[in-house]
Amino acid sequence: MSNIPFSGARLWDSLMEMARIGATGKGGCNRQALTELDGQGRALLARWGAEIGLSLTTDRLGNMALLRPGRDASRKPVAIGSHLDTQPTGGRFDGILGVLAGLEVMRALHEAGAETEAPVVLINWTNEEGARFSPPMMGSGAAMGAFTEEQVLAMQDPEGIRFGDALSAIGWAGEADPASLRDLEAYFELHIEQGPVLEREGLGVGVVTHALAQQWFDVTVTGEESHAGGAMSHRRDALVAAAALVQSIEAIAQEAGGDGRGTVGRIAVEPSSRNVVPSRAVFSVDFRHGDEAALERMAGALRERAQMVATERGVGVEVAPFWAFPQTGFDPALAQRLRDAASGRGILFRDMPTGIGHDAVYVARQVPAVMLFTPCRGGISHNEAESITPAQAEAGMLVLADAVLATAGLAGA
Numbered sequence: 408m409s410n411i412p413f414s415g416a417r418l419w420d421s422l423m424e425m426a427r428i429g430a431t432g433k434g435g436c437n438r439q440a441l442t443e444l445d446g447q448g449r450a451l452l453a454r455w456g457a458e459i460g461l462s463l464t465t466d467r468l469g470n471m472a473l474l475r476p477g478r479d480a481s482r483k484p485v486a487i488g489s490h491l492d493t494q495p496t497g498g499r500f501d502g503i504l505g506v507l508a509g510l511e512v513m514r515a516l517h518e519a520g521a522e523t524e525a526p527v528v529l530i531n532w533t534n535e536e537g538a539r540f541s542p543p544m545m546g547s548g549a550a551m552g553a554f555t556e557e558q559v560l561a562m563q564d565p566e567g568i569r570f571g572d573a574l575s576a577i578g579w580a581g582e583a584d585p586a587s588l589r590d591l592e593a594y595f596e597l598h599i600e601q602g603p604v605l606e607r608e609g610l611g612v613g614v615v616t617h618a619l620a621q622q623w624f625d626v627t628v629t630g631e632e633s634h635a636g637g638a639m640s641h642r643r644d645a646l647v648a649a650a651a652l653v654q655s656i657e658a659i660a661q662e663a664g665g666d667g668r669g670t671v672g673r674i675a676v677e678p679s680s681r682n683v684v685p686s687r688a689v690f691s692v693d694f695r696h697g698d699e700a701a702l703e704r705m706a707g708a709l710r711e712r713a714q715m716v717a718t719e720r721g722v723g724v725e726v727a728p729f730w731a732f733p734q735t736g737f738d739p740a741l742a743q744r745l746r747d748a749a750s751g752r753g754i755l756f757r758d759m760p761t762g763i764g765h766d767a768v769y770v771a772r773q774v775p776a777v778m779l780f781t782p783c784r785g786g787i788s789h790n791e792a793e794s795i796t797p798a799q800a801e802a803g804m805l806v807l808a809d810a811v812l813a814t815a816g817l818a819g820a
């Protein structure tokens with residue numbers, strides 16, 4: 408624990424000031440990536456950085472890096488990052504807390520006239536949310552090699568506007584190579600949990616040890632259309648068969664144990680007529696687990712169950728893989744630094760996985776990375792009602808700050 412004057416009040420004031428850009432009627436925020444408002448949010452961060460002497464580098468995808476030099480020029484920067492963009496009906500803290508907590512670390516170092524051994528850099532990733540331009544986490548994904556720069560620049564929003572054109576239009580297309588952001592000693596990301604665990608358990612922070620592996624599927628059930636007035640016998644009802652499968656998705660996730668999750672978020676029925684027995688039902692499956700082998704077993708159980716339902720009900724069932732994402736482990740040494748920092752401040756914590764994608768998950772492919780969660784009210788996020796308290800924000804910022812300083816090294820300490 409250092410004597411650097413980190414200020415929870417200053418952090419909160421900055422969160423509230425940033426929240427004015429794109430403020431919504433219900434107390435949330437609509438500051439979608441590459442809109443005029445995103446440009447304004449970026450300009451505010453740049454101004455705050457300039458006030459304390461941070462040097463700003465923007466890359467060709469708009470990722471912003473605000474650097475504070477260290478005493479040892481041979482060391483790579485220790486990074487703190489997250490995102491300023493929001494969902495259309497987003498909250499004031501998802502992503503923003505991580506960026507502005509990093510800014511507070513920089514401000515307090517500046518105020519104390521303190522020097523770190525390694526440089527410290529604050530990163531605002533472009534388009535984490537993927538609301539206007541899909542998929543999410545584009546800026547960090549491209550920087551870490553998950554997409555090419557050309558792919559990202561060519562992405563289009565629903566109106567056919569290219570990512571590259573939208574970025575230029577708001578004046579945030581820089582010249583740096585996004586891949587240069589791989590050149591980091593360590594990466595820390597503070598984020599609201601977007602789940603109920605920490606609040607329910609009365610904890611101050613969560614040390615995120617890994618991101619769950621994911622497998623997504625499209626399941627198509629094919630039966631036979633017939634009149635709703637026809638007898639119940641001999642029906643081949645695609646929706647009733649699908650319903651049985653939807654129930655087993657929940658059961659498969661529960662039986663998988665650990666951090667297994669199973670969700671059916673979308674279903675479409677044909678012909679979707681009130682008095683016709685459905686001939687076709689297509690639904691999505693989203694399986695997640697912290698253990699790849701357990702996730703494989705969940706996928707296997709789905710295929711087995713699909714086979715059974717097909718036989719029992721005389722329907723066709725096709726299970727098609729849609730997308731997959733591997734399990735990502737965060738850096739154990741950095742996670743330990745977060746635990747030590749929390750203990751040092753007397754802040755209660757637990758280890759936990761993230762079931763949700765974050766920039767840190769892509770960064771972890773190239774750089775030792777870790778995440779820290781703070782509680783949020785009711786676990787609600789991607790919602791204008793998203794809410795945290797100033798004390799929760801401060802606790803997360805302090806743990807982040809101490810772990811970052813323990814990594815970068817405080818000169819003379």
Ligand SMILES: [Zn+2]
Pocket residue numbers: 490501502535598
């Ligand atoms: Zn976020």
